[in-house]
Amino acid sequence: MVKNKQNSKKFGMHLRNVLRQAPDYTKLAIKYKDFRNVCSLELNGKVSVNFRNERTLRELTKMLLTEYFDLNVDFAPGSLVPTLALRLNYILWIEDLLESFKLDQIKGIDIGCGSSCIYSLLGAKKNNWKMLALESKPENIEYARENVKRNHLEDLVEVFAQPDNTCIFKSYFEQDTKEQMYHFCLCNPPFFDSNSPNPFGANTRNPERRPAPNNARTGSQEELTCAGGEVQFVQRIVDESLENKLCVRIFTSMLGVKANVPRILEYLKEKGLTNVSTTEFHQGHTTRWAVAWSFYTETPLSQGTSSN
Numbered sequence: 001m002v003k004n005k006q007n008s009k010k011f012g013m014h015l016r017n018v019l020r021q022a023p024d025y026t027k028l029a030i031k032y033k034d035f036r037n038v039c040s041l042e043l044n045g046k047v048s049v050n051f052r053n054e055r056t057l058r059e060l061t062k063m064l065l066t067e068y069f070d071l072n073v074d075f076a077p078g079s080l081v082p083t084l085a086l087r088l089n090y091i092l093w094i095e096d097l098l099e100s101f102k103l104d105q106i107k108g109i110d111i112g113c114g115s116s117c118i119y120s121l122l123g124a125k126k127n128n129w130k131m132l133a134l135e136s137k138p139e140n141i142e143y144a145r146e147n148v149k150r151n152h153l154e155d156l157v158e159v160f161a162q163p164d165n166t167c168i169f170k171s172y173f174e175q176d177t178k179e180q181m182y183h184f185c186l187c188n189p190p191f192f193d194s195n196s197p198n199p200f201g202a203n204t205r206n207p208e209r210r211p212a213p214n215n216a217r218t219g220s221q222e223e224l225t226c227a228g229g230e231v232q233f234v235q236r237i238v239d240e241s242l243e244n245k246l247c248v249r250i251f252t253s254m255l256g257v258k259a260n261v262p263r264i265l266e267y268l269k270e271k272g273l274t275n276v277s278t279t280e281f282h283q284g285h286t287t288r289w290a291v292a293w294s295f296y297t298e299t300p301l302s303q304g305t306s307s308n
């Protein structure tokens with residue numbers, strides 16, 4: 001479907017996304033020196049932001065996290081720089097999925113939190129959620145822990161060092177001293193297939209490739225690739241969800257390619273899962289997809305779930 005005036009709501013960001021209205025970059029450049037240093041000034045006195053430049057993206061995300069959430073975040077050199085609008089759309093969808101449960105203290109798992117630990121920090125700071133952040137890359141673990149500490153969120157966010165990156169929850173749940181009941185899990189999986197001869201997919205004519213972002217690509221090979229790409233990663237989450245059915249009330253994962261949504265839905269069907277839902281996240285020209293499933297059948301996930 002092509003975006004037009006009639007259907008623009010369908011393509012908009014989540015209604016509660018603070019970035020639904022484009023920020024006033026000129027005002028923000030006046031307020032934040034580090035951001036100002038990566039912007040250029042147009043002849044009309046307005047500031048322009050080069051989204052194709054990695055350093056600009058870093059300063060932009062840092063500045064937006066401070067301005068909107070009072071979060072002071074740093075990223076490991078060369079690591080993935082998260083775009084805030086997408087992360088917020090995902091968090092807001094989780095809020096919608098959980099709304100009907102009327103929970104007091106929400107507990108979530110962030111699979112592959114990255115060096116920024118962005119989902120866990122946002123969940124903790126914005127919603128007071130207790131977050132378990134799982135990460136396998138040592139440098140990311142170090143940065144994620146430092147980000148939690150710098151923002152005084154140690155009571156709400158635990159960063160767990162994943163000892164085996166072929167596992168998802170297993171290593172954590174195997175320790176019987178640990179918390180065993182969570183309300184949701186979320187994941188932005190490594191997308192590219194490390195078994196492919198050209199993991200980052202030079203063939204831009206391939207209809208199944210991940211839609212090219214307008215922004216500069218950031219992130220190390222280790223963060224962005226895994227054996228089998230995102231489909232196999234999410235299938236592993238499904239497999240481990242079968243072993244931990246009641247430990248997490250709602251399992252979710254994001255997907256970078258639309259064609260992978262029916263693959264995951266088919267896999268869930270094969271495993272006998274019927275309480276399943278999907279959504280789309282729209283942010284500017286970039287769309288991402290997400291799938292949710294639950295072994296608790298009393299509340300159908302499709303109720304009250306929408307990205308807009």
Ligand SMILES: C[S@@+](CC[C@H](N)C(=O)[O-])C[C@H]1O[C@@H](n2cnc3c(N)ncnc32)[C@H](O)[C@@H]1O
Pocket residue numbers: 080081082111112113114115116117118119134135136137140162164165166167168188189190191222223224226
């Ligand atoms: C695409 S990045 C997402 C980072 C962050 N969540 C974000 O959205 O900006 C995927 C992350 O998952 C981590 N990872 C890969 N396999 C993992 C596993 N089995 N358990 C925990 N983390 C893993 C990678 O090191 C990387 O930091």
